[in-house]
Amino acid sequence: MRTCLKFASVAALTLMVAACSEQNEGGQQQANAQPQATPVGTVTLEAQTVGLVEEMPGRTVAFRKADIRPQVDGIIKERNFTEGGIVEAGQQLYMIDQDVYLARVDAAQAELSRQRASLDQAVKTRTRYDPLVKSQAVSRQTYDDAVSAEAQGKAAVASARAELEQARIDLAYTTVTAPISGQISSSDYSEGSLVTANQAAKLTTITQLDPIYVDVTQAGGRLLKIKQAVKNGRIKGVDAGNIEVSLIIDATGAEYPQKGTLQFSDVTVNETTGTVRLRAVFPNPDGTLLPGMFVRGQVRQGRLEGAFLVPQKAVMRRPDGTAYSYVAVDGKVVSKDLQIEQSQGENWLVSAGLEDGDQLIVDGIQRIGPGAAVAPQPVETAADDGSAKPADDTAKAAE
Template sequence: MRSCLKFAGVAALAIMVAACSEQSDGDKQQAGAQQQSQATPVNVVTVNAQSVGLIEEMPGRTVAFRKADIRPQVDGIIKERNFTEGAFVEAGQQLYMIDQDVYLAKVDAAQAELSRQRANLDQAVKNRKRYDPLVKSQAVSRQTYDDAVSQEAQGKAAVASARAELEQARINLAYTTVTAPISGQISSSDYSEGALVTANQADKLTTITQLDPIYVDVTQAGGRLLELKHAVKTGRVQGIDADNIEVSLIIDATGEEYPHKGKLEFSDVTVNETTGTVRLRASFPNPDGTLLPGMFVRGQVRQGRLDSAFMVPQKAVMRRPDGSAYVFVAADGKVVSKDVEIERSKGQDWLVSDGLSDGDQVIVSNIQKIAPDADVAPEPVEEANADKAKADTAEKAAE
C-alpha cells in the first residue's frame, strides 16, 4: 500500500515539473512574439554611392540673335517696296526705293562744282609756276609770288571740299535705296508707296529679326553660381568645361524638350539687385523657326558631375529648427539618425553628398512613429510594392 502511494507521489511530481517546463517555454515564446510585435514596420531604400550629373533647371525666355529696325537716312517719297511681308530676306537685299530725282541733281551739281574748283586750281598752279623763275630774278615782287602760292593752296582746299561734297551727294543717293543690314525674317511694313519719310525718323519702316541661331536668357540665383564655382575650384564637382557647357531646353507651352542642344555663351558680371539672380545666355540652332522671340522656356544647364553621391527620396529627409538635414537608417533592427549634406533636388530625390555610406537602408515610411534606437522591422520598398500589388489583385478577384 505504501509502495503504491510512493509511486503516485513521484508521478504527480513529474507531471508538475513537465507542466512548469511547458509554461516556461510558452512564456518565452509569448515574450518573443510580444517583442517582435513591438518593432515598427518600415519601408527602406538601400542607397549606394554613384556619379550624378548636375543639371540646373532655370526659367528663361528666348531672345532674337539679331534685330534691326529699318529707318530712312534721307528725306523723300517712297517709290517702291521690294519685299514680301513675313518673308526671309538676305543681307543687302533692296527693301525700299526713295525718290532719287533730287539726289541725282545734287550729285550733278556737286560734280560740276568739283570740275570748277579743279579748273581754278589748275590756273593757280600755272600762275605759281610762272612766278617761280621771276621771283628769283626779282622781276616780280615777293608779295605777288606769295599771293600766287596762297591761291594755289586755296585751290587745293576748294577741290578737296568739292570732292567731299560730291561724295556726300553720292552717299545720299545710295541711301535712297534702303537695303537689309542683316539676314532674317522681315515683319510687316509700316509705310507703303507714296508715303513721305524723313532722315532718322523715330518711326521705323519695318523690322528684320534673325532667328537662326537664337538666344535663350535664363536666370540663376547668384548664390548658386558662387557655390558652383567654389565646388569646381575645390574639385568636388568634376567634368565641367567652362568653355563648352551644354544646355537643353524645355518649351513651357508644350512641355516637350527642344530637339537641338545649345551652348552657354556668357554670364552677366552683375547680380540683379531686385531678384538676386544672374543672367546666363545660351545660343541654340533654330533651323525650323520653332523658337520665336519672347517665348517662355526652361533651360537645363549641365554643370558637371558629383562623384560619390547618394540619391535619397525627399520624403525620407527631415530638418531640424536650425535647418540641418538628417535621415533615419535601419541598422540591425534599430533606428539610427544620420546627419546629411544636401546638394540640390533631382526629380523626387535629394542629392546627398555627405553623411551616408554604401548599403545604408534609409527609412521612407512611418517616420513619425519612430525615434533613434527604436525597434523596427525593415522591408525594402520593392517588396512592399509587390505585396501591395498582390493584395490589390486578390481584392479585385474577390470582387
C-alpha cells in the same frame, strides 16, 4: 468507481490549466525582454558620379534685331519685299524718290570740275613765277600770292570732292537695304508715304531667329557655391567654353530637340531679385522658338563624385529646415543629417551625410524613430509610378 474517475478528470484538467498559464507567462516575459522589430523597406545606397543639372526659368531673345529707318528725306516709290517673309542682308527693301539726289550729284560734280580748273590755273601761275622770283623780275609778294592761290585751289578741290561724295552717299541712301538676314515684319509705310531722315518711327523690323538666345536666371548664391566647389575640386567636368544647355518649352511642356551652349553670365547680381542672368545660344532652323517665349533651361554645371541619389520620400525636414534620413544599422534606426545639392526627378542629390552601403529606410518611416528596432526588407524604387515595391526575393518569401 464513477466517483474515482470524476476526481481523476478534475485533476488532469487542473494540471493542463496550470501548464498553459506557465507557457503564457513565459511568452509574455520573453516578449517584454525582446520587443518585436518593425518591418521597414530599405534600399542599399551606392556612391556614384552624378551630373549637376540646374533647371532655371528664362525667356527667348532674338539673336539680332534691326529697326529700319530712312536716312534721307523723300517720298517712297517702291516697296520690294513680302511682309512676314525672309530677307537677306543687302536686299533692297524700299526705294525713295531719287530725282533730287541725282541733281545734287550732278551739281557737286560740276562744282568739283570748276574747282579743278581754278587749281590748274593757280598751279600754272605759280610755275611761271618760280624762275622770275629768283631773278627778281616779280616781287616776292606777288610770288607768295601765287603760292597761296594754289594752296587755296587744292583745298577747294578737296572740299568739292567731299561734297560730291556726300551727294553720292545720300543718293545711295535712297535705296533702303536690309542690314541683316532674318524675318521681316509688316511695313508701317507704303508707296507714296513721306519719310524724313532719322525719324523716330520705323519703317519695319528685321529679326534674326536662327540662332536664337535664351536668357535664364540663377540665384546668385547658388552660382557662387558652384564656383567655389569647382575651385576646390568638389565639382568636376566644368568647361566654361562648352557648357551644354537643354530647353523645355513652358507652353507645351515638351523638350526642345536642339541642344544649346552657354555663352556667358552677367558680372552683376540683380538687386531686386538676387539673381544672375545666364545667356545660352540655340540653333533654331525651323523657327520653332520665337522671341519672348517662356522656357525652362536645364544647364549642366559639372559632375559631383561620391554622391547619392536619395528618394525624396525618405528625406525629412526639421523646423529649421535641415534635412535628415533614417538608416538601419544592426537592426536599429539611426538618424543621419544630409547635405542636399539639388533635386533630380523624384530624388534628392545628397553630397554629404551618407556612406556607401547604408541601408536607407524608405517605407514605414511613420512607425519608427531613432533607436527603434526594425526588420529591414529590401525594396525597389524604380517603379513606373515612383513608389517602392518589394524586391523579387522579398516578394517570393512573402508568397
